[in-house]
Amino acid sequence: MPRLFSAYVIVDWSAASKPTTGADSVWIGVLKPDVRFRLAFEGFNAATRAEAETRLNAVLADLKKRSERVLVGFDFPLGFPRGFAGAMKLKGEPWRAAWDELGKRVVDKPTNVNNRFNVAAQLNRLLTGEAFPFWGAPAKDVQTTLTATKLRPHGPDDLPEFRHAELVAKGAASIWKTYYNGSVGGQAIMGIPLVRRLKDARGDAARVWPFETGFKSMTEADLAGVDVVFAEVYPSLIAPQGAAGEVKDLMQVRTLAEHFARLDAASKLGDLFGPPKATPADAVLDAEREEGWILGAGA
Known part of the structure; x- marks a missing residue:
């Protein structure tokens, strides 16, 4: 073969x-x-x-x-937990709609200066109106809708904390974590x-x-x-x-x-x-x- x-x-x-x-x-x-x-x-x-x-x-x-x-x-x-696109009221295929939304919001300068924490805060505002589900930022980037530490646990009415794949790949971090070690959320915002x-x-x-x-x-x-x-x-x-x-x-x-x-x-x-x-x-x-x-x- x-x-x-x-x-x-x-x-x-x-x-x-x-x-x-x-x-x-x-x-x-x-x-x-x-x-x-x-x-x-x-x-x-x-x-x-x-x-x-x-x-x-x-x-x-x-x-x-x-x-x-x-x-x-x-x-x-390369994707967000199930329900993200719907909660954001995005149109079209959920994965692609999320990609296009990030494409509109992310600013990444040639010097690596970027707005990933502002993007996380913007998405939180649209998703829940509070500092959730995205969390994690240095002190200078903390704002009303993005806290340095996790605001609260995920409840049954929230978007899931983990995708199905992360539950299988034990140890994989959640995309909602945007700062600190293992912060794949920040990498996804800048990478997608x-x-x-x-x-x-x-x-x-x-x-x-x-x-x-x-x-x-x-x-x-x-x-x-x-x-x-x-x-x-x-x-x-x-x-x-x-x-x-x-x-x-x-x-x-x-x-x-x-x-x-x-x-x-x-x-x-x-x-x-x-x-x-x-x-x-x-x-x-x-x-x-x-x-x-x-x-x-x-x-």
Whole structure:
């Protein structure tokens, strides 16, 4: 069986407000065929998100020129918990409507200066009129509808704290957390607009899993005419492998890229695009319409 992909790109994102490199900055891991058609790894550490976007566009353009189909994984949620789009009164497909809403609101300057805390506060105001469900901000960014700490627990009438995927991938943080360690909420607010631009620039040749592919096992026939599949990944699902003193983020993007490549070579990667066994039908539908899923969670 041929591989579904010939290249694998893993992106460790950052919501930093100033240029930064090293630990807790943007790392891009690229595993692609070399001149001898063997998979070789390159790691890139971008000081800003703008630099990272330029690099990603260059990598994807090069792979397309070489007719290499690529899996691109981002380490932040690509969707919000079920009910978000409805609570925001957004029109259209829930996942895409949320993407477009963030695209309108997020400001991300070339210096990494951004308005992610203002966006979280704006969304809270529209969702509940209080500092909920988004929470977490440095003192200077605390405001009426965004507090430094969690306002209250989620109740039965609130939007869920976690997506279905996060309940399966134990340890995964909630998208509502926008600051402090593990604040994937800040990364998602700053990252989803990037994926939206990358997707829109490539049209139907790029697909976002599982929103545009379906939450099902993937075959070569499913990828006819597709150059890129964008997916959400969770590096902590795989123990990073590397040399002593190596930056953990770099180890994670390389380890995960190599993990997916090995599964693909063994014709086992396609099944990861489908739901884990015994996943309820409503969870599958929520993943396809609004929440997304973490590639490999529950496998």
